[in-house]
Amino acid sequence: MVADHTQHCEQTLMFTDIVGYSRLMGCNESLAVDMLGDYRRILLAHIQAQGGVLVEFVGDAIFARFNSAAAAVAAAIAIQQELLVFNEARDKKLPRLQTRIGLHKGEVMLRGGAVFGDSVNIAARLEPLAVPDGICISHSVYEDIRLSLSSPAKRLGTPSLKNIEQRVRVYFIKPAGIGWRDHLHYFLRGLNENIFAYRYPLVAMLFALIAAGIYFIPRWLVPGYSANYVEIADFQNLMDKKGEADYFSAGITEAVRSQLADLRDVYIVDAKEGIHAPLRLEGSVQRLGDNIRISYRLLRRKGNVQIVGGKLDGTYQDIFILQDRLVGEIARFLADEFSLQNFRPAPLKLTNDVTAYDFYMQGVDYLNASITHASIDEAVKRFSTALVHDSHFPLAMRGLCESYWRKYELVGDWVWLDFAEKHCIEALSLDDQLVDAYMSLAAIYRDTGRHQQAIDYLENGLSIKKDNISVMLVLASVYSDMNDIGNAEKIYVLSIQKDPKNWKAYEHYAYFLTGRGRYDEAIKLYEKIIDFVPDNSFALNNIAINYFYKMDFKRAAAFFEKASNIDPSGYSYANTGNMYYTLGAFDKAAEMYSEALQLEPDNYQYLAYLGDAYKHISGKNKQASECFERVIKYAAVDRQNNPRSARSYYYLARAYTYFGNLAKANELMDIADGLEPNSTEANYTHLRIALTELDDERIKMYATKLLDAEYSYELLLADPDLSLLKEEKFRDIFFNH
Numbered sequence: 177m178v179a180d181h182t183q184h185c186e187q188t189l190m191f192t193d194i195v196g197y198s199r200l201m202g203c204n205e206s207l208a209v210d211m212l213g214d215y216r217r218i219l220l221a222h223i224q225a226q227g228g229v230l231v232e233f234v235g236d237a238i239f240a241r242f243n244s245a246a247a248a249v250a251a252a253i254a255i256q257q258e259l260l261v262f263n264e265a266r267d268k269k270l271p272r273l274q275t276r277i278g279l280h281k282g283e284v285m286l287r288g289g290a291v292f293g294d295s296v297n298i299a300a301r302l303e304p305l306a307v308p309d310g311i312c313i314s315h316s317v318y319e320d321i322r323l324s325l326s327s328p329a330k331r332l333g334t335p336s337l338k339n340i341e342q343r344v345r346v347y348f349i350k351p352a353g354i355g356w357r358d359h360l361h362y363f364l365r366g367l368n369e370n371i372f373a374y375r376y377p378l379v380a381m382l383f384a385l386i387a388a389g390i391y392f393i394p395r396w397l398v399p400g401y402s403a404n405y406v407e408i409a410d411f412q413n414l415m416d417k418k419g420e421a422d423y424f425s426a427g428i429t430e431a432v433r434s435q436l437a438d439l440r441d442v443y444i445v446d447a448k449e450g451i452h453a454p455l456r457l458e459g460s461v462q463r464l465g466d467n468i469r470i471s472y473r474l475l476r477r478k479g480n481v482q483i484v485g486g487k488l489d490g491t492y493q494d495i496f497i498l499q500d501r502l503v504g505e506i507a508r509f510l511a512d513e514f515s516l517q518n519f520r521p522a523p524l525k526l527t528n529d530v531t532a533y534d535f536y537m538q539g540v541d542y543l544n545a546s547i548t549h550a551s552i553d554e555a556v557k558r559f560s561t562a563l564v565h566d567s568h569f570p571l572a573m574r575g576l577c578e579s580y581w582r583k584y585e586l587v588g589d590w591v592w593l594d595f596a597e598k599h600c601i602e603a604l605s606l607d608d609q610l611v612d613a614y615m616s617l618a619a620i621y622r623d624t625g626r627h628q629q630a631i632d633y634l635e636n637g638l639s640i641k642k643d644n645i646s647v648m649l650v651l652a653s654v655y656s657d658m659n660d661i662g663n664a665e666k667i668y669v670l671s672i673q674k675d676p677k678n679w680k681a682y683e684h685y686a687y688f689l690t691g692r693g694r695y696d697e698a699i700k701l702y703e704k705i706i707d708f709v710p711d712n713s714f715a716l717n718n719i720a721i722n723y724f725y726k727m728d729f730k731r732a733a734a735f736f737e738k739a740s741n742i743d744p745s746g747y748s749y750a751n752t753g754n755m756y757y758t759l760g761a762f763d764k765a766a767e768m769y770s771e772a773l774q775l776e777p778d779n780y781q782y783l784a785y786l787g788d789a790y791k792h793i794s795g796k797n798k799q800a801s802e803c804f805e806r807v808i809k810y811a812a813v814d815r816q817n818n819p820r821s822a823r824s825y826y827y828l829a830r831a832y833t834y835f836g837n838l839a840k841a842n843e844l845m846d847i848a849d850g851l852e853p854n855s856t857e858a859n860y861t862h863l864r865i866a867l868t869e870l871d872d873e874r875i876k877m878y879a880t881k882l883l884d885a886e887y888s889y890e891l892l893l894a895d896p897d898l899s900l901l902k903e904e905k906f907r908d909i910f911f912n913h
Contacts, residue, residue: 181288183285183286183287184283187282187291188243189282189291189295190240190251190278191239191299192219192238192277193275194237196271197235211273212236215275216233219255225254227247228248229241245316246320248281249279253349255275256351259273259274260820274309276303278301279299279313281295282298298342301337305335307348310348310349312347331746331747331775353822404441404443404516405443405454406436406442406510407445407456410425411458414461423541424463426544428459428461428499431526432457435503436503439507439516443677443679463492468498470502471486472505474506474509495533496530527569531565535559539557539572542555543575552583556576568606570603570607570610571610573606577596580593580595583595583596596616596620609640611637611644614637615637615647618633630654634651634654645675645678645680648670649684652671665685668685669685682705683701683705685701686701690722695725699723702719716742717739727894733752733761736751736752746776750785753772753789756768757788757896760792762792765785766789783803783810786803790803801834807827807828808828808832822857825845825848829841832844833864863875863878864898866878867897867898867901872905872906875906876906879898879909
């Protein structure tokens with residue numbers, strides 16, 4: 177038998193999936209199968225047209241590879257464009273066929289038609305970040321195609337990718353055009369459902385530019401022990417280059433995190449979440465035959481000072497003793513560093529069978545890999561084998577629960593959901609202290625509408641571990657989903673009372689309050705988070721948003737600017753500029769827009785903002801004209817490349833309005849109205865044209881439409897470009913609302 181040829185090379189990888197396929201499969205299996213056939217036909221045609229190679233079908237998803245980033249992006253754009261055409265011709269009573277696409281370029285290993293390497297995991301994690309009809313690409317792809325890219329691209333910053341320690345800069349492409357809904361989506365990403373009781377759609381164009389800059393975890397925690405945070409990095413694998421034992425070092429890391437999480441008044445964070453705590457624990461594992469060495473060092477981030485380090489040697493049969501000694505030593509040093517009472521965490525309820533534990537760690541490794549049928553099946557196999565060696569191993573049983581839950585998400589077959597539920601319940605029967613199993617089971621019930629069952633299990637978990645904040649916050653989210661506001665808020669408040677230095681409790685409660693218009697209370701909670709984590713763009717941006725809702729533009733501008741100084745990006749600078757513009761501080765607004773354009777020089781939206789600022793500044797008419805000329809240049813290219821996107825028409829119309837060519841502006845808006853009828857952005861642009869024409873009837877009509885779309889009259893009157901609305905003859909518009 178000839179061994180499979182192995183090749184190491186650079187490839188651009190594509191992952192896709194159908195939006196809402198699992199839900200459709202549960203409702204109408206026949207229709208879902210028909211849609212899957214159309215989907216595969218369309219995708220395979222464009223993949224092959226660009227020289228791509230199909231790696232595998234993964235349920236409703238496709239995994240493919242390309243020799244170049246340009247070919248992969250061309251295929252992705254063509255796929256999204258054809259699906260738009262497909263849906264236009266489709267019976268409107270049928271569900272739309274939409275997809276998300278993720279692309280990443282990196283080194284891989286090809287063997288026997290399969291693809292291996294970290295790049296596979298990164299590409300798989302990018303796909304869920306995209307909105308329907310969208311494409312998320314990594315920086316490595318963007319760098320190859322940015323000069324030839326015909327579609328608009330939006331920076332999403334470096335969001336945390338599940339189980340990916342490497343920070344990856346991500347960009348978003350949408351061939352149909354990136355609208356305010358997309359900006360708003362990325363702003364709200366990570367929030368609980370229905371967090372906002374209302375929205376200002378047009379305001380999303382102003383402040384949701386910070387979307388990808390908001391991370392719903394702190395970007396870093398500066399040194400200082402107002403709260404005792406410790407960051408634990410994944411232990412490195414120092415074994416041979418083949419990497420067969422990577423699962424082993426990952427298993428050690430998981431055990432250390434789990435045990436140290438029991439330390440009273442110490443908060444453990446995962447380095448992959450992008451949180452940089454005052455203290456950082458690093459380690460490595462080396463296994464040579466039956467011999468094991470575990471090394472570790474605890475660092476104080478300020479000054480990069482090593483507090484302590486050590487090595488533990490033993491045999492593989494001693495792994496449980498070694499882990500317990502490791503955690504005990506680290507716990508003792510943390511207690512000394514934070515001036516806490518020495519507290520030794522209880523050992524994990526693992527197993528007495530080393531072989532069962534080894535298979536369990538292998539299962540965890542497959543479960544944390546990219547979600548494919550193969551990886552999930554291997555995880556199931558490893559967890560099941562662990563249970564053969566020890567049928568009373570609760571963590572392995574919970575591993576099966578997680579595996580079957582992912583299998584359900586992949587194929588939509590409810591039989592896998594039944595298996596997931598069964599194994600979570602069995603895990604709890606083996607260990608009723610297994611908090612993660614309570615939360616997994618509750619998530620299954622919550623996401624399938626069985627709220628009362630979710631509540632029952634979470635409350636049972638709290639009866640065993642009364643102070644577990646994670647369980648309390650999941651329980652509050654279930655009540656919030658049920659619109660039981662009283663119980664949700666009661667639990668949020670209780671979580672803070674029980675653990676007053678846990679930032680997660682403040683974070684979740686603040687979201688809840690913002691969504692209910694209680695802005696001052698939300699601001700106080702975000703300020704409390706800053707007490708723990710001072711240089712925190714997440715909290716600063718959210719404070720600014722709450723001030724924006726309060727119509728306090730000056731304070732909103734100040735906090736947006738502070739956030740942009742911590743996490744510079746085009747959208748953060750533009751957002752800061754929008755606040756100064758609303759305040760009438762046009763010089764300062766122009767400064768912020770110029771900073772945004774330094775990062776994204778071809779962004780015609782930022783150019784239009786800068787042109788608007790210049791037209792209000794004495795002696796800057798020439799610069800304003802140059803900005804709007806560039807708007808016409810870049811928006812025209814976008815229009816040519818994306819003729820079905822209304823966004824380019826809006827900004828072209830605003831530019832031609834500036835130059836006094838109102839006939840051209842109205843002609844463009846007629847086309848835009850056909851593409852996206854009665855949108856808020858269209859009504860806003862129509863209003864600006866009507867104000868230039870001094871057409872009172874059209875002014876009243878479009879101002880009324882904006883108010884009907886839940887756009888506040890305070891914001892209309894605060895907009896410098898709509899100042900004519902303050903005249904007496906337009907007062908009746910606002911009295912009627």
